[in-house]
Amino acid sequence: MVDYNLIQDLAVSDADTDALLTEGLDQELDALLGGETSDFKTGTILEGTVVGLAGDDVVIDVGFKSEGLVNKGEFEDFNEVKPGDKIEVLLEGLEADQGNIQLSKRKADRIRGWENIISTSNEGDVVTGKVMRKIKGGLLVDIGVPVFLPASQVDVRRPGDIGEFIGKDIRATILKIDTERRNIVISRRRLVEEERAEAREKLLGNINEGDVIKGTVKNIADFGAFIDLGGIDGLLHITDMSWGRINHPSELVKIDQEIEVVVLNVDRDKEKVGLGLKQRESNPWEEIEARYPVSSRVSGSVVNLMSYGAFVKLEDGIEGLVHISEMSWTRRINHPSELVSVGEEVDVVVLDIDKNKQEISLGMKQTEVNPWELVAEKYPPGTVVEGTVRNMTNYGAFVEIEPGVDGMLHVSDLSWTKKVAHPNEVLKKGDKVRCIVLEVDQSKQRVSLGVKQLTEDPWHEAIPGAYQPGMIVHGEVTKITNFGVFVELEDDLEGLLHISELSDDKVENPQDVVKAGENVEVKILRVDVDERKIGLSLKRAQWSAEAETASDKAAAASAGTGGGADASTAGGLGDVGGGLGDLTHMGTDKISFGPGGAKAEDEEGEQKPAE
Numbered sequence: 001m002v003d004y005n006l007i008q009d010l011a012v013s014d015a016d017t018d019a020l021l022t023e024g025l026d027q028e029l030d031a032l033l034g035g036e037t038s039d040f041k042t043g044t045i046l047e048g049t050v051v052g053l054a055g056d057d058v059v060i061d062v063g064f065k066s067e068g069l070v071n072k073g074e075f076e077d078f079n080e081v082k083p084g085d086k087i088e089v090l091l092e093g094l095e096a097d098q099g100n101i102q103l104s105k106r107k108a109d110r111i112r113g114w115e116n117i118i119s120t121s122n123e124g125d126v127v128t129g130k131v132m133r134k135i136k137g138g139l140l141v142d143i144g145v146p147v148f149l150p151a152s153q154v155d156v157r158r159p160g161d162i163g164e165f166i167g168k169d170i171r172a173t174i175l176k177i178d179t180e181r182r183n184i185v186i187s188r189r190r191l192v193e194e195e196r197a198e199a200r201e202k203l204l205g206n207i208n209e210g211d212v213i214k215g216t217v218k219n220i221a222d223f224g225a226f227i228d229l230g231g232i233d234g235l236l237h238i239t240d241m242s243w244g245r246i247n248h249p250s251e252l253v254k255i256d257q258e259i260e261v262v263v264l265n266v267d268r269d270k271e272k273v274g275l276g277l278k279q280r281e282s283n284p285w286e287e288i289e290a291r292y293p294v295s296s297r298v299s300g301s302v303v304n305l306m307s308y309g310a311f312v313k314l315e316d317g318i319e320g321l322v323h324i325s326e327m328s329w330t331r332r333i334n335h336p337s338e339l340v341s342v343g344e345e346v347d348v349v350v351l352d353i354d355k356n357k358q359e360i361s362l363g364m365k366q367t368e369v370n371p372w373e374l375v376a377e378k379y380p381p382g383t384v385v386e387g388t389v390r391n392m393t394n395y396g397a398f399v400e401i402e403p404g405v406d407g408m409l410h411v412s413d414l415s416w417t418k419k420v421a422h423p424n425e426v427l428k429k430g431d432k433v434r435c436i437v438l439e440v441d442q443s444k445q446r447v448s449l450g451v452k453q454l455t456e457d458p459w460h461e462a463i464p465g466a467y468q469p470g471m472i473v474h475g476e477v478t479k480i481t482n483f484g485v486f487v488e489l490e491d492d493l494e495g496l497l498h499i500s501e502l503s504d505d506k507v508e509n510p511q512d513v514v515k516a517g518e519n520v521e522v523k524i525l526r527v528d529v530d531e532r533k534i535g536l537s538l539k540r541a542q543w544s545a546e547a548e549t550a551s552d553k554a555a556a557a558s559a560g561t562g563g564g565a566d567a568s569t570a571g572g573l574g575d576v577g578g579g580l581g582d583l584t585h586m587g588t589d590k591i592s593f594g595p596g597g598a599k600a601e602d603e604e605g606e607q608k609p610a611e
Contacts (some may be wrong), residue, residue, distance in 0.1 A: 004224070004445060006461075008516065010465060011325060013046070013560050014605075015353065022123060031479070035186065035283055041091070042091060042092060042093055042094075043090065043092075044090070044091045045088055045089070045090055045091075045108050045111060046062040046063070046088070046089055046090075046091055046103075047062070047086060047088055048060040048061055048062040048063075048086070048087055048088070048089050048103070049061045049062075049084065049087075049088075050081060050082065050083050050084060050085040050086075050087065051067060051083055051442050052083055053081075055071060055081065055133070056071060056073075057069040057071055057072065058070045058071075058072060058075070058078075058081055059104055060089055061217070061477065062085065062089065062101070062103065064101055066101060067101075068089065068101040068102065068103035069103070070089060070103050070104065070105050071536050072086065072518070074093070074105040074106040075547070077383050077581055087105055088105070088108045088109070089103040089104060089105050089108050089110065090103065090104045090105075090107040090108040090111065090253060091458075092104050092107070103206070104344065106343065110145050110146075113143075113144035114145045114182055115146040116142075116144055117143070117144055117145055117177075117184065118177070118179065120176070121174060121177075122177070123174050123175065123177055124173060124174060125173070125174050125175075126164035126171055126172070126173055126191060127143045127171070127172060127173075127174060127186065128143065128169060128170070128171050128173070129141040129142050129143030129144070129147065129169070129170065129186075130142050130168070130169050130170075131149070131165045131166050131168055131169075131170060132146065132166070133166060134162065134163050134166065135148075137150060137151060138150040138151045138152075138153070138154070138162070139154065139162055139165060139184060141172070142184070142254055143184075145182075145184070146182040147184075147185065147186050148183070148184070148185050148186070149170075149172065149186050149187070149188060150185065150187070153172075153175070153187035153188060153189045154188055154189060155188065155189055155192065156192055156193060157218075159323065162479070162517055163603055170188050171188070171191055172186040172187055172188040172190075172191055172315055173186065173187050173188075173190045173191045173443060174186055175190070181446075191377055195231075196231045196232070197231070198231070199230050199231025199232075200231035200232040200271065200488040200515075201231070202231065203229060203230060203231045203232055204232065204266070204268050204271065207229075207263055207266060207273070207291070208263065208265060208266065209263055209265055209315070210262065210396070211262070211263045212260055212262055212263075212280065213229060213260070213261065213263060214229075214258060214259070214261075215228055215229045215230070215234065215258070215259060215261055215262050215275070216228045216256060216257070216259075216262075217253045217254060217255055217256060217257045217258075217259065218233060218255070219233075219255075219256075220250055220255065220405050221249070222238075222248065222249075223237060224236050224237040224238045224240075224241070224248075224249055225249045225253050227259070227261060227275055229273065232273060232279045233273075234261070234272075234274065234275040235262075235272070235273070235274055235275060236249075236261060236275040236276070236284075237254075237274070240264065240274075240275070240276035240277060240278055240279065241253075241277045241278060242277070242278050242317070243278045243281065243283065243284050243285075243310075243316065243317025243318075244313070244316045244317045244318075244319070245303060245304070245313070245319060248325055250307065252277070253277075259277065260276055260280065261276060261280075262275065262276045262277075262279040262280055263276040264276045264279065266318055269332060283317075284315065284316065284317040284318050285317075285355060285358050287357065288353060288355055288360070288454070289353055290305045292314065292350050292353065292360065293350065294350050294351065294352060294353060295349065295350060295351075296349070296350050297345075297347060297348070297349050297350075297367060298314060298349075298350065299333050299345060299346070299347055299348070300312035300314045300345070300346060300348060300362075301313045301341050301343065301344070301345055301346075302340050302341065302343060302344045302346060303319060303342065304336055304342065305335075305336045305341075305342060306336070307324075307335060307336075308320050308323065308324055309322050309323040309324050309326075309327075309336055310322045310327075310340050310607070312346060312348055314360070317361070320348070320350070320359075320360030320361065320362040321359070321360070321361060321362060322336075322346075322348060322362045322363060322364050322558045323361070323363075324336055324353070324361035326361075326362070326364060326365055326366070327339050327364045327365060328364070328365050328404075328441065329342075329365045329368065329370050329372060329404070329445075330371055330372075330403075330404025331404060332406075332533055334368065339364070340364075340374070346364060347364070348362040348363060348364055348366075348367065349362065349363045349364075349367055349533060350362060350365035351363050351366070360586070366545055371404060372405075372406065372442050372445045373442070374407060375440055375442065375447065375470060377442060379437045379447065380437065380440070381437050381438060381439055381440065382436065382437065382478045382496055383436070383437040384434065384435070384436050384454070385407075385409065385434075385435055385436075385437060385449070386401075386403075386432060386433070386434050386435070387399035387401040387432070387433060387435065387449075387528075388400050388431070388433075388579070389427050389429050389431045389433060389605050390406060390429070392422075392424055392427065392429065393423075394422060395410060395411060396408050396409050396410040396411050396423055397423040397427050397433075398581065399433055399435060400448055401435075401447070401449075405447070406447070407447035407448065408435070408446060408447065408448055408449060408450040409423070409433070409435060409450070409451065410424055410448070410450075411447040412449035413438070413448075413449070413451060414426055414427075414452060415451070415452050415492075416452045416455070416457050416459065417458060417459075417492050417493060418492045420450075428446075428487060434451070434454065435449040435450060435451055435452065435454075436449065436450050436451075436453045436454055437449060438450045438453065439494070444571050451460075459529050459532050460529070462566050463493070463527065463529075463534075464527055464529055467489065467495075467524055467527050467534060468524065468527065469524050469525060469527060470523070470524060471524045471546075472521060472522070472523050472524075472541050472544055473489055473521070473522060473523075473524060474519060474520070474521050474522075475487035475489045475490075475494075475495065475519070475520060475521075475522060475536075476488045476517065476518070477490050477514050477515065477516050477517060477519075477520060478494065478516065479516070479519045480511055480515075480516055481510070481513070482509075482510075482512050483495040483498065484496055484497055484498040484499045484501075484502075484510060485499075485502070485510050485514055486521055487536055491532070492536075493534075494533060495522070495524070495533075495534035495535065495536040496533065496534070496536060497514075497520075497522060497536040497537065497538055498535070498536075498537075501525070501535075501537035501538055501539055501540065501566075502514070502538050502539060503538070503539055513538070514538070521538075521541045522536040522537060522538050522541050523536065523537045523538075523540040523541040523544060523571035524536060525537050525540070540578070555583060561576055565594045
């Protein structure tokens with residue numbers, strides 16, 4: 001131990017003290033190490049010998065009296081290290097107090113590797129190395145020294161995770177060597193592109209349509225898969241994957257899967273190749289007519305449902321369509337799911353085959369007896385039936401006369417006299433209604449029904465008998481038009497009072513003479529059974545009233561009694577035993593009652609007879 005107080009007492013200067021201490025230290029190290037320390041500088045690479053193991057360290061003798069220690073982690077294969085092995089280490093430092101030396105095998109290897117790379121490689125050369133780990137912006141690759149592989153240079157298509165390359169040996173091209181910073185950048189992508197370009201040129205010169213070649217699935221899209229053929233990617237479209245139905249290419253192929261495909265077409269100018277997988281097998285449509293003749297009954301599995309029908313798989317690659325109209329003879333189906341479900345086994349009949357379009361039309365209802373073949377026998381015209389109103393449209397009501405069999409009750413067949421604009425005026429869904437069968441059309445699967453035909457047409461006898469020309473009747477004004485007035489004579493029975501028959505004077509507006517709801521006395525001019533209309537006159541009724549009044553006055557003068565209208569001139573269905581019943585108010589320009597419903601039209605009134 002140096003006693004600085006003693007040195008100070010001896011009056012020795014600081015410079016002399018430092019010289020003495022330095023000289024003493026050098027002498028002490030020389031004595032310890034057995035030689036001059038000037039030959040062992042920090043940063044020097046020394047050759048050493050393995051002399052043994054000390055725990056997790058390897059003891060290395062580099063010629064000093066004291067050995068150095070190197071951690072086992074600096075050896076690629078620590079288990080292979082044995083005494084006597086010669087290795088190079090880097091002298092990192094000396095610790096004179098304890099006499100230990102700091103050594104590093106890893107750093108010595110890197111220095112030697114860098115020297116080797118600089119002396120043997122240039123930019124553009126191909127090197128091989130192992131990917132060590134991910135670093136910011138890319139990967140660290142050991143090619144003898146750690147070098148940088150940018151993420152953008154890992155592959156032609158940047159992988160989702162570059163970490164998948166860790167631990168793998170790769171080949172790459174040297175992009176840049178920076179000797180001052182001891183930095184090297186490499187590119188695997190450039191090497192792959194160069195090799196693929198060479199392979200692509202060779203491949204395009206050798207392949208032809210119809211060739212069977214091997215490839216690797218590199219990418220999968222909704223429309224198909226891209227197959228690496230070794231220099232060029234070919235497209236395997238989803239329609240060329242299978243003769244059968246597939247929803248997505250991933251059902252048949254997987255990434256990195258090696259498959260054999262058929263070359264369908266080659267475009268050397270655009271460097272595009274079309275591939276097929278199903279073409280390796282025979283086309284199941286070639287002998288389709290022999291296997292599935294028309295009218296034959298077969299079984300299949302429902303594989304898909306659409307709004308217009310169900311697709312049934314008969315065998316791999318063969319599917320037929322059961323149109324919604326071919327599912328049931330009687331049921332009205334809104335969607336195929338009402339009858340079948342995906343995966344269900346069904347029996348079908350082959351209806352038609354189009355080999356060119358690869359289409360088969362199938363039917364389900366054809367496997368059962370057509371109930372409409374029995375309808376004509378069971379319900380001949382004139383049969384009275386009772387059914388339930390199942391549905392209504394603007395033109396009529398559908399009446400179910402038995403399960404699965406509906407008849408059409410048209411609005412024109414609801415009443416002889418009442419004009420029905422919509423069936424909901426007299427019917428509602430679920431009503432029980434008694435009808436008569438008018439017609440059965442088996443080919444169109446249609447039954448026509450009627451309600452009014454259950455009773456006699458009042459226009460044949462009842463109306464002509466109750467209302468005769470010349471009669472004076474009472475009625476209520478129901479509608480006023482620019483050409484005349486409609487007068488309700490009985491429930492649902494109207495006559496037309498033409499504008500010319502309102503008054504002796506010229507009438508511009510019928511409302512100047514009568515008002516809606518007003519009770520009027522009119523004279524029947526005509527009853528047209530064919531046209532189903534009644535013509536009325538207000539002014540002629542007034543003439544009759546005036547004539548009768550004059551006659552009554554004359555009779556009163558002679559007989560001394562009052563009088564009224566002659567009963568023989570009054571009319572109405574009540575005079576013949578009842579009204580028309582269910583007749584409707586008319587509101588058009590011409591009134592007529594017939595099978596097609598009541599109509600109304602403008603008509604000219606008669607001229608006033610000469611007095």
